[in-house]
Amino acid sequence: MINLPKLNKIDFLVLICVLIIGLINLPFPFAGDQALFTTGALEMQQGKVLYRDFWDLKQPGIYYFYYLAGSLFGFNDIGIHIFEFIYMMLFSITLQLTLKTYFRHQIVASLVPLLTVGVYYIVSYHKQFTQVEGLVSFPLFLCLWLTHQSFNHEGKQRFIQLLLSGFTGGIVLIFKLIFLPIIFCFWLTALLHSILIKQQKAKKIVLEICLPIFLGIIFPILFIIIYFASVDSLAIVYKTFFVYPSQVVANGKLNKSRLISGNLWFLKNFITLIVMAIVAVNVSLRKNKNLLTLLLVVWFVFGLGVIFIQIRSLWIYHYLLLFVPTGILATKGLDILWERFNELSSPIIKILLSLLFLSPLLWNFQVKSIALVKNNFALTEDTRFKYQTVFRGDYKLLRSEIGFLSQPGSLPGAIFVAGDPSIYYFSGRTQATSLNAWSLELFLPDQWPQLLEELDSSKPPYIFITNKYHALIQEKFPKILELIEKRYHILSKSDESESVWYILN
Structure with missing residues (x-):
């Protein structure tokens, strides 16, 4: 159906470079989000049902990814990162195989994985790895390319191409429903092209465009519906997907500080790529009217819109939604300027221009590489822990916080943490309630009584609460603190972590 070119020697050299960059990042520590996903995926493996027994606001795609990664390589930071690494290497190969004809110079075409996946690994740290926005780029690209x-x-x-495009689009939605405007605009572009350029009849458009897309997208979504119906969880899934998100947005305000920090992070790391992408858009779209360039611009523009819609979040990792269109368009810009670059007579000027182009990325790569070398490549558990504390200073404190849980005489059973889920990950304990308390500020009014009821019935032997969440609970639903004061007493307080451990009376 689709004839793909073969990889050449330069392609393999670039893939080796991406491989090395990726390997440097394997020992990276988890942030709270990744610890939460791992905890949830582990509970799924133990037979619990997502949303019913372990609730999170996110769509199930990220938990399925962690479930598969953990089942194959282990429910720990190395296991999850290895699976992500394999996933990203497959993505790199796919980019090289599918985009050959998009570029005039084959040496430039080979660089696409370096300026996309390679950049992803260079700019990302513990809070950005294995997040939805980075992982979803693979099926999102396939949806775009098949549409093109x-x-x-x-x-x-x-x-068949649009059927597969719809299928990959459905996978995108399983990761995050809010990405619908992006893939919808891919398909809308194909529809308008058929109407305005090819001037096809309505019947042919419905049969060749609308029908296959609908059939493709409905299959993965129908699979999800059937599964959650079989475990009698459709009601909570419906609320999680459609009711809660709108209420969270309606009850929230624009987080200006995160908006500013996110934009600054993106500009700091991608500025030279953005400049090259602008060159590509100007020449490839304005002069040549390239449809693939148009779809990449659609991805970037509507992706940026999707980021800004999430007014209560606006986390830095959200901007990873843009690393693929930015990297591909930057490579196209390099392709356009390649002949002029080769015309430069002085090799020194070529080197300086190359360093200028890569300068925003070289610093991050240098910091990570030096830290890895200083800690003996993080090959043992001890050296890996030392390496991880370089990038996440509170790792040592978190480990010391949970030390007593593994001591002889500690009470067995699942615990409750109103704070960083890394405590679950480090302690090996599961979550005593279905509701996680990692983002209590996003709780809706009807979730507070549910949390109280679950704490009342589960009676976790230990409860951990940060001072920040203690104040929030006191403000939003003090009955939870009344229950804790009645049934628990303080085990320990930590000024360093600003938190309290409670033990069941």
């Missing part, structure tokens, strides 16, 4: 391929075909071939 359909522009040049008719009949059965086009039907």
Whole structure:
């Protein structure tokens, strides 16, 4: 159906570079989000049902990813990162195989993985790795590329391409429903191209465009619906997907500080790529009207819109949604300027220009590489822990916080943590309630009584609460603190972590 070119020697050299960059990042520590996903995926493996027994606001795609990663390589930071590394290397190969014809110079075409996946690994730290926005880029790109391929075909071939595009689009939505505007605009572009350029009839458009996309997208979504119906959880899934998100946004305010910090982070790390991408858009879109360039611009523009819609979040990792279109367009800009670059007579000027182009990325790569070398490549558990504390200073404190849980005489059973889920990860304890308390500030009014009821019935032997969340609980629903004061007494306080451990009376 689709004839793909073969990889050449330069392709393999670039893939080796990406491989090395990726390997440097394997020992990176978890942040709270990754610890939460790992805890949830581990509970899924133990037979619990997502949303019913372990609730989170996110769609299930990220938990399925961690479940598969943990089942194959272990429910720990190395296991999850190895699976992500394999996933990203497959993505790199896919980029090289699918984008050859997009570039004039094959040496430039080989660089696409370096300026996308390679950049992802260079700019990301513990809070950015294995997040939804980075992982979803693979199926999102496949959806875009298959849509673009359909522009040049008719009949059965086009039907199959758009069927697959719809299927990958459905996978994107399983990761995050809010990405719908991006993939919808991919398909809308194909629809408008058929109407305005090819001037096809309505019947043909419905049969060759709308029908295969619908069939493709409905299959993964139907699979999710059937599964949650079989475990009698459709009601909570519906609320999680459609009711809670709108209420969270309605009850929230724009987080200006995160908006500023996110934009600054993106500009700091991607500024030279953005400049090259602007060159590509100016030449490839304005002068040549390249449809693939148009789809990449659609991805970037609507992706930026999706980021800004999430007014209560606006985390830095959200901007990873843009690393693929930015990297591909930057490579296209390099492709356009390649001949002028080769015309430069002085090799020193070429080197200086190359360093200028890579300068925002070289610092991060240097910091990570030096830390890895200083800690003997993090090959043992001790050296890996030392390496991880370089990038996450509170790792040592978190480990000391949970030391008593593994001591002889400690009470067995699941615990409750109103704070960083890394405590679950380090202690090996599971969560005593279905509701996690990692983002209590996003709790809706009806979730507070549910949390009280679950704490009352589960009676976790230990409860951990940070001072920040203690004040929030006191403000939002003090009955939880009344229950804790009645049934528990303080085991320890920590001024360093600003938290309290409670033990069951």
